[in-house]
Amino acid sequence: MTDARNDEAADWIEEREGDSLRLGYRVTGRVFSGTSSYQRIEVVDTGAFGRMLFNDGVVMVSERDEFVYHEMIAHVPLFVHPRPRRVLVIGGGDGGSVREVLRHPEVEHCRLVEIDGMVLDACREHLPSMAGSLADPRVEVTVGDGVAFVERTGERYDLVLVDSTDPVGPAEPLFGPGFYSAVHRVLREDGVVVSQAESPFLHPDRQRALLRILGDRFERVGIYNYANITYPGGFWSFTFAARGDLCPLGDLDDARVERSGLAFRYYSPEVHRAAFVLPPFQAQALRGLRTPFK
Amino acid sequence: MTDARNDEAADWIEEREGDSLRLGYRVTGRVFSGTSSYQRIEVVDTGAFGRMLFNDGVVMVSERDEFVYHEMIAHVPLFVHPRPRRVLVIGGGDGGSVREVLRHPEVEHCRLVEIDGMVLDACREHLPSMAGSLADPRVEVTVGDGVAFVERTGERYDLVLVDSTDPVGPAEPLFGPGFYSAVHRVLREDGVVVSQAESPFLHPDRQRALLRILGDRFERVGIYNYANITYPGGFWSFTFAARGDLCPLGDLDDARVERSGLAFRYYSPEVHRAAFVLPPFQAQALRGLRTPFK
Numbered sequence: 263m264t265d266a267r268n269d270e271a272a273d274w275i276e277e278r279e280g281d282s283l284r285l286g287y288r289v290t291g292r293v294f295s296g297t298s299s300y301q302r303i304e305v306v307d308t309g310a311f312g313r314m315l316f317n318d319g320v321v322m323v324s325e326r327d328e329f330v331y332h333e334m335i336a337h338v339p340l341f342v343h344p345r346p347r348r349v350l351v352i353g354g355g356d357g358g359s360v361r362e363v364l365r366h367p368e369v370e371h372c373r374l375v376e377i378d379g380m381v382l383d384a385c386r387e388h389l390p391s392m393a394g395s396l397a398d399p400r401v402e403v404t405v406g407d408g409v410a411f412v413e414r415t416g417e418r419y420d421l422v423l424v425d426s427t428d429p430v431g432p433a434e435p436l437f438g439p440g441f442y443s444a445v446h447r448v449l450r451e452d453g454v455v456v457s458q459a460e461s462p463f464l465h466p467d468r469q470r471a472l473l474r475i476l477g478d479r480f481e482r483v484g485i486y487n488y489a490n491i492t493y494p495g496g497f498w499s500f501t502f503a504a505r506g507d508l509c510p511l512g513d514l515d516d517a518r519v520e521r522s523g524l525a526f527r528y529y530s531p532e533v534h535r536a537a538f539v540l541p542p543f544q545a546q547a548l549r550g551l552r553t554p555f556k
Numbered sequence: 557m558t559d560a561r562n563d564e565a566a567d568w569i570e571e572r573e574g575d576s577l578r579l580g581y582r583v584t585g586r587v588f589s590g591t592s593s594y595q596r597i598e599v600v601d602t603g604a605f606g607r608m609l610f611n612d613g614v615v616m617v618s619e620r621d622e623f624v625y626h627e628m629i630a631h632v633p634l635f636v637h638p639r640p641r642r643v644l645v646i647g648g649g650d651g652g653s654v655r656e657v658l659r660h661p662e663v664e665h666c667r668l669v670e671i672d673g674m675v676l677d678a679c680r681e682h683l684p685s686m687a688g689s690l691a692d693p694r695v696e697v698t699v700g701d702g703v704a705f706v707e708r709t710g711e712r713y714d715l716v717l718v719d720s721t722d723p724v725g726p727a728e729p730l731f732g733p734g735f736y737s738a739v740h741r742v743l744r745e746d747g748v749v750v751s752q753a754e755s756p757f758l759h760p761d762r763q764r765a766l767l768r769i770l771g772d773r774f775e776r777v778g779i780y781n782y783a784n785i786t787y788p789g790g791f792w793s794f795t796f797a798a799r800g801d802l803c804p805l806g807d808l809d810d811a812r813v814e815r816s817g818l819a820f821r822y823y824s825p826e827v828h829r830a831a832f833v834l835p836p837f838q839a840q841a842l843r844g845l846r847t848p849f850k
């Protein structure tokens with residue numbers, strides 16, 4: 263099937279998952295490459311997945327499947343919270359999560375706190391389908407450490423979206439207890455935090471640790487799954503944690519989604535509910551760490 | 557993160573998806589390698605995924621995640637059909653699907669038709685956790701062409717499971733109209749056929765073609781999804797087609813699953829239902845090709 267001569271000449275970019283799995287993408291153009299104080303940043307064009315962003319060799323987004331991740335991090339809490347006016351996004355410098363948040367007209371203010379200015383610059387220039395959202399007048403962008411921001415700010419939010427990479431390198435503190443104590447403090451009474459929560463197949467330990475931290479601080483804690491092409495293993499999760507009694511299933515109103523008039527490619531009320539159905543191997547690994555849903 | 561010296565010495569095996577994506581697994585031992593009249597067969601040990609079988613460089617199974625595929629191909633139709641006594645598996649020479657079928661005591665006879673005797677021999681010797689099932693007295697193994705078998709046999713079945721690889725090479729006829737006309741003929745009145753149906757992200761054209769063929773021949777046609785680590789993109793599908801009026805949702809009885817006393821790692825009645833919820837991008841791609849469910 264593979265033409266060895268073509269192959270020798272081809273340019274590939276590879277992500278490593280631990281030391282035993284690697285995913286390679288054929289590169290048709292190298293668009294940007296830079297090293298910030300935090301990480302190596304690469305933007306490449308690929309034949310099959312469109313333009314892709316890699317931080318330290320880990321896939322952040324591909325144009326082809328970013329809709330899955332961004333719809334699922336944003337619309338699940340936005341359709342559960344009764345009045346999502348103020349949204350804080352930690353990480354997510356590509357702007358994809360902010361783009362989805364802004365589709366809800368009741369959102370008045372969205373702040374993005376991204377630690378790495380070079381990610382923001384690279385995405386604004388090279389990934390405008392996502393980072394174009396950052397120019398919206400409802401958006402304020404802060405270049406800075408997300409942990410320090412939530413520890414010091416006097417602002418309060420209805421939703422916090424933790425749109426982070428893996429818990430190695432600059433994103434590591436975003437998986438720690440101190441950060442979530444501070445997130446709890448910046449959330450309004452009905453507030454919800456949704457966080458990128460790794461893979462049930464590959465990182466059950468990380469999922470357990472995150473749910474334990476959330477369970478010590480929040481009233482209602484759950485986890486939901488989605489399917490991405492370009493994350494290792496393809497099956498990944500977000501955690502959902504509410505300060506108050508909001509329930510990601512019981513407080514979802516299909517008619518409200520319908521009335522919004524929004525069209526989605528991955529999200530729907532049915533997908534929302536199905537995402538909270540965990541296969542037994544995952545439920546077993548997370549036993550005792552989730553709150554029952556209404 | 558990667559030690560370049562270790563890396564040079566390491567042995568990797570790689571699957572290519574088209575010419576633009578590759579997935580590599582670090583090999584800790586080469587267990588079997590052979591070339592049959594149909595394909596190149598390799599069994600390797602990997603650090604992260606246990607023992608794996610590759611046909612022509614395409615992952616067939618890994619010990620680590622095979623439970624997902626085999627539970628979902630088998631238990632979805634087995635818990636929908638009211639009296640699954642006779643089951644025919646086409647392909648599936650690793651024996652994993654047969655193993656799951658045999659967990660249902662009402663199954664009296666299960667025939668496996670695998671085209672490649674070398675796959676059977678390699679799996680019997682090197683993947684006993686799956687192929688051990690083939691020694692069960694309820695099982696009859698036929699080495700031969702699945703298409704020819706269903707065209708010529710006088711036997712009738714309650715369920716047919718098409719446990720095939722991708723529609724290139726020896727499995728190509730298993731995606732064709734002639735095969736499904738013959739499958740329809742060997743099914744009893746209430747019969748159901750479930751087929752490996754590729755990826756909604758990577759092969760929407762293959763999913764459309766298969767549903768069109770099924771829709772021309774069967775009363776009720778649907779598709780359901782599951783999450784595998786070791787298939788490219790991680791999000792794959794099975795089609796469900798019934799000769800009669802059996803409905804994969806309406807005819808699922810949670811109490812029957814409970815009474816079976818069977819423990820699963822991926823399957824549950826809730827996972828069964830959630831699997832039939834398609835994200836809008838997939839529903840759109842398959843518009844008009846599915847039957848409504850009760």
